Amino acid sequence: MGATTIDGKATAAAERERIATEVTALGEHGIVPGLAAVLVGDDPASEVYVRQKERMCERVGMRSLGERLDAEVSQSELLEVVDRLNADPAVSGIIVQMPLPDHLDEVEAQERTDPTKDVDGLHPENAGRLMRGDPRFVPATPLGCAVLLATYEIAVSGANIVVLGRSQLVGRPLATLLSAKPSPGGPVGNATVTVCHTRTRDLAAHTRAADVIVVAAGVAGALTADMVSPGATVIDVGIHRAEDGSLHGDVTDPTVEEVAGALTPVPGGVGPMTVTMLLENTVRAARIQAGLPAV
Incomplete structure (x- = not known):
């Protein structure tokens, strides 16, 4: 039996419906x-x-x-x-x-x-607030990963999570988000997170001990089936275009699907969530600038 597909397209569509409702409500305030x-x-x-x-x-x-x-x-x-x-x-x-x-x-x-318009969440003030535990804007890709985990009811609290990659845009903020106490209205948190990278010794030992693996290395083939514990959730953030024009993620080993319990496809996984969460952050910014409570 193959892994459950974590459908980013469907989740993003549902999130956009919610966002459209929020935009309509802001319109009643002239915003x-x-x-x-x-x-x-x-x-x-x-x-x-x-x-x-x-x-x-x-x-x-x-x-x-x-x-x-x-x-x-x-x-x-x-x-x-x-x-x-x-x-x-x-x-x-x-x-x-x-x-x-x-x-x-x-x-x-x-x-x-x-910083109140920095919907990428990259201004030092916003990065610091995320680290402090009261985020204003979470970068869109990490936020999208967190929403997917929450939507599919993947256990995060108390779980062992490996984030493979330490970029400022994905790996570091995602590790902070998943390990922090969830903020009011926040999707997930309270995980034990290990950040792995190019200097990690025995990477497979870390990934095999993980309940959830987020692969954001930017390298095709970064995770293979022998590095995954049976039933683990794999979130593939990478995206690469092959010579034939097709798209694939950092996970290129097709047998990962036979081991994992849940897996994001590429395309159709994290990608649609990234753009949608950017819209979410923009609506949040509009509320903040208008003096309305963020939701």
Whole structure:
């Protein structure tokens, strides 16, 4: 019997229905949340991701306020755009799409973003609040993983969880979120979390002891079936395009499905949740800026 499929597309669709209801309710206060995505250059993957955000904004009744800049834009010009969006009351949330061209400083752009509009959750103030246990904005991919675990009633409290990857955008914030005491309205927490990475000794010993494995290494083939305890849940955050154009995740061993108890597919797992949670953060930002209680 194969692993249960954790359907990110269906979960994201249900979340968007809820978000659309929240947007309608904000409209009664004269508030229309607006998301501004700043795209520098013509990176194909970033173009696709930004277009997805724009389509999803329209579906839930939000404004999409994209900013497209030439790849040769200077750091000062980029920061001027961020400053303008910070000051624009029509903009509830701002994201500076990564990766940026090599000559630009992404950290400076993140730090320049108004922390109450930083729906990526990368401003030091928001990262610090997550660490402190009272998050304002949780980065979208970690939040999406947490919502999937909650939706499928995967036991997290007291569980042993391995997060494979230590990026600032996924691995580190996800480990913090899963190990913390859940905040009011938060999806999951209270796990015992081990963060593994390229310098981890005997990686398989850690993963085989895990009830849940989140694979966010950015490397195809990072997890194989012999590294998974029977019945464990595997959340695959990675996404890669093969030579034939097909998509696959960090988990490429098809026999993982025979060992795991539950597994996210790629595509159709974490990916749809990431965009949807960005919308969730934007609605939350609009409420905060209007002085309304965050929900």
